[in-house]
Amino acid sequence: METTNWQSEPDGRGTFSLIFSCIITLVFCVWSALHLNxxxxxxxxxxxALEKTCWVFYGIFAPELVVATAASQYIAARWLKREIEMDNEYKEKTVGSGGETWTMTQCFNAVMGGLTVTGPQGRFTLSAEGTRLLSFIDALPTIATSQIQDKSKADGLAKSVVCIQAAWMMAQIIARLINGLPVSLLEINTCGHVICAFVLYLLWWSKPLDLQDPLILEGSAFEEMLPFMFASSQIGADSRTGINKLRCLRYVGPAEVDHPQELKQDSTLIFSEISIGSTGLRDMSEFLGRKASFGGKDHAFLFKVGVGEISPPCLSYFADEYQSLRLRHGEVYCRQFMAPQQESGEIFSTEYLSLIIKGADRIWTKLAARPSYARYFFTASPTIKSYFIGETDYLIKSAPNFPSLTNLSLGQVNISRDTLRYVFGFTAMAYGGLHLSGWNHHFPSRVERMLWIVSSIAITGSGMLLWAFFAMRKLLRKTPPVQGEPDPVLKWIYCGIIFMLVLVRVFLVVEAFISLRDAPTLLYTTPEWSDFFPHLG
Known part of the structure; x- marks a missing residue:
């Protein structure tokens, strides 16, 4: 029998090792990079587990959706950190000592739904806007970063293994290109997901991983704010109409008790600056009624109202017991009058309104020294010289990972929503462009080559169209949108486009695998050094 003391590995690679290494890299990169709320x-x-599995599929077939999700959360966390820092700088200038400056980990914890409060209505999640409100009124709770890290399941070793595997994949692709060796479509597809995973790691670097239970906040410093925060949020809206019950009540500041400033006039055109972060910015027609035109700012509007028309439920606010309160129904107009369910609705009791007023007064007192922040917490109507409490979601049921492009749940940071949409469009262009770079590679048939090119162009083109659409909408924002119900034909067109985009994405992933049934021989030749690089597969 012939024996040997050492046998070198055979040159090259096999189909199984190619597929296995790509699958391992693809799944590990997507799974480990996901930091869900x-x-x-x-x-x-x-x-x-089912939700995370769904997000793994999103990461495989629509990585730009996951990147946009990470970008939205990073924008919100960075915004919250900056706002807390500005509050601390103001305190240092005025009282000589600032509060605790939160880290990005603490801010991410707030953005991802890691803070909850308990009130008379139950337990709710504190949103980024709610956290920012507590900072503004000097009621921000003390939360150590170690408390969050103890709950986080971040594993440095696992991330290191994934990074090494991804680095090997990228390095061997570059080496193949340098040596003139062909690169498979599967490797191109995997390369795109590796790049997306690196971007996700950068955006979510400070975000806790797999938090299952939030921190429960307790303390008298902010408890009196809970009625105000609940009533302002969508979860406190009328259970039958879905309309916020604060919408018609104008706020009279403590200094205005003896001199109410509501202007009685016959004009039906009312100018209003909607508070930044208000849910009304998502659908102005539902929030205000019939629009006349847009104003000069993103949150400024001129709208029509029926002067003297009050919805039946709101007539109760004119009873004697409500007139002594500083949340009063306006005499000039009723913002609920345009509601289709105007014949029914819920109203606040005088006792609960008194609790809401305490919270509003606390904010109003802080605004005396920082008046520029009034637009964050109140909706102003200069035409009738009135302020209304802004409808911002300070409290939510839970923090969604990614609701939609129209409702990003960024609240007051909606000023950055265009940046996020550009990220979505650019990522789609980059993902499609990377696959388009493989148009001249070997394909088993001409039909598959054409389908690959068409699919890549479709994804790249969708990103370009999204980019152009968002840019044009930003330029033409002063133009009021078309009113009325959407055209059913357009709905079918939109559904058809989405269905086609899903098909082309599935095709790219499937074709990346089945194209290996007829591959050039040189595809299995490997650069010598790549066998010595530590990797799986």
Missing amino acids: VPPPNSSSKRR
């Missing part, structure tokens, strides 16, 4: 209360482990 705190799940809703009473969420089962099965539901949490």
